[in-house]
Amino acid sequence: MSAFPSPQAVQLSSPPPPPPPPPPFSKHLKCTAARGSCRPPLCSLISNPAISTSTAAVDKNHVIQRLCEKGELKRALRVLSQEPDPTQRTYELLILSCARQNSLCDGLCVHRHLLENGFDQDPFLATKLINMYSELDDIVNARKVFDEIHERTIYVWNALFRALALADHGPEVIDLYRRMNQVGIPSDRFTYSYVLKACVVSEGGLLLLKKGREIHAHILRHGYGGHVHIMTTLVDMYARFGCVKCAGIVFGEMPEKNVVSWSAMIACYAKNGMPCEALELFRKMMLETHDLLPNSVTMVSVLQACAALAALEQGRLIHGYVLRRGLDLILPVISALVTMYARCGKLDRAQQVFDKMDERDVVSWNSLISGYGVHGFGEKAIQVFKEMIISGISPSPISFISVLGACCHAGLVEDGKKLFDSMVREHRIFPSVEHYASMVDLLGRANRLDEAAKIIEEMRIEPGPKVWGSLLGSCRIHCNVELAERASARLFELEPMNAGNYVLLADIYAEAQMWDEVRRVKKLLEARRLQKVPGRSWIEVKRKIHSFASVDELNPHIEQLHALLLKLSMEMKEDGYVPQTKIVHYDLDLEEKERILLGHSEKLAVAFGLINSAEGETIRITKNLRLCEDCHSVTKFISKYTKREILVRDVNRFHCFKDGVCSCRDYW
């Protein structure tokens, strides 16, 4: 053996059994050698230490680069292990490759290697490493790279800001940003984008809104007030804080706007409960800009707005536009279409659009599951949920919100409990406040209030207002004063300014004829200067959205609508309808109470729909609150008398009225 100059030569002359742990290049060499081709030059170059290593290093660098480009990370690493003289470029390629291949352990290995080879203080590589760890979700190591590097260029700072912002570590970014300013490193245009993002990705609430405003001031002071990217991020920041006004001001003052800026503002309206404004702005964009074409992101927000308004006609127009533009190939757009059709009451269309997709992700499935859920088709929703898993897509936390919600609307208590169990056990998803709230809803509505209360007691996280709110809502349905008092006491602490909670409690007391308590709660409401969110309903007629408030004296059609409702209610009374005047708490006589009931926004919208549509046409209405009991029974009657299908979507589900019955089977 010792007589042979190199391992390669050994293999050549004694071809047989086990070619031991092959050093990186052996495979290649062996192949060419076996075919007896160009062996001598390359082989001797690498194996002969007499020949300059630097030539070999450049060569190997080249090989590493080629391997990285081809995604052959493992082989590239094997070459690296033999590399006597790696360069910055070598490491850069490997780091990028590890990030792309999603391989944390290889990333760590490359990191260790570069530390051992004198690149531990290279700011360029530090930037790349931080980016890599960020992509591999290892924020601890990203931070460590930052802590250990002495020369922190703006690139290094920005990379860490970006990494922390993506990982929801907002407050940490703000803290570091302050330190950066103290050290005297000036921000650049990238810094502002990342830091603004950090303001909204944290739990800080108002505190960080203040911070965001400060940064807004920095931006203006440093002359970036006309920078499209930064200004758009600002619009989005205000949007996420719910400051629609501020977002609108920034947007309005932008000297230059592009598609992204318009999309951000449209999304702002769509996400903050102002769908009409979203559609209006979209129209404006189409009319006023000549060189800007809406893209898939724009369309998603526009479809959301249509969905929120149950504006089927507009939604169909948008669908047509999406097809013409070829945007129907983009996954989020199709999912938004599925949601739009489902929320406009066209489940069959939603299913059709879904069926035509040739690729589906978890969001597409969630759209369909929640679609069936809000329509009260609990079993179908569970079936779709199971099909999703069979198709190889694992459920996300939102999948469970959707499917649990479906169980809740359909009263499928046992199925819901089983799914909730499987969530942790099989899918390793830990329930969030929303999941618990859904379970409390499920049990509470089914009049299993004790079990619902027990769920809250056993929660491993702090039960937030959503959870207590669900319990209070259930107490309202089943008239449980004692539990309602417990839940509302917590709610008044957690969100003292939410009028809805006081109203619910007052409703419960009223139901129990506890008038003193009703008055006490009302006084509380007045003392805190709170007002109940006024009920509103919407209906689309000839592609125009009409909006109705309760007891809408300003509405130009009010007399006509009231007359029609009065006429219908007389007929209904003969048929056994009794106005639910007990839900009107004002101290009024019966006749006035009936008048108030008849003026509820959803009844006005139904009447408007009856007058303004052809006989037999379906009427679609959306409401911003829950449908009231009286409106529910009145709409049942109306659907029978007028032989109309009436779809009402309230805040949490669909009611499909037909021939005097509702699809919710009075369970809601």
Next chain:
DNA sequence: ATAGGGTTAG
């Protein structure tokens, strides 16, 4: 010298 940013479905 080199490097990177904004809007997105349930």
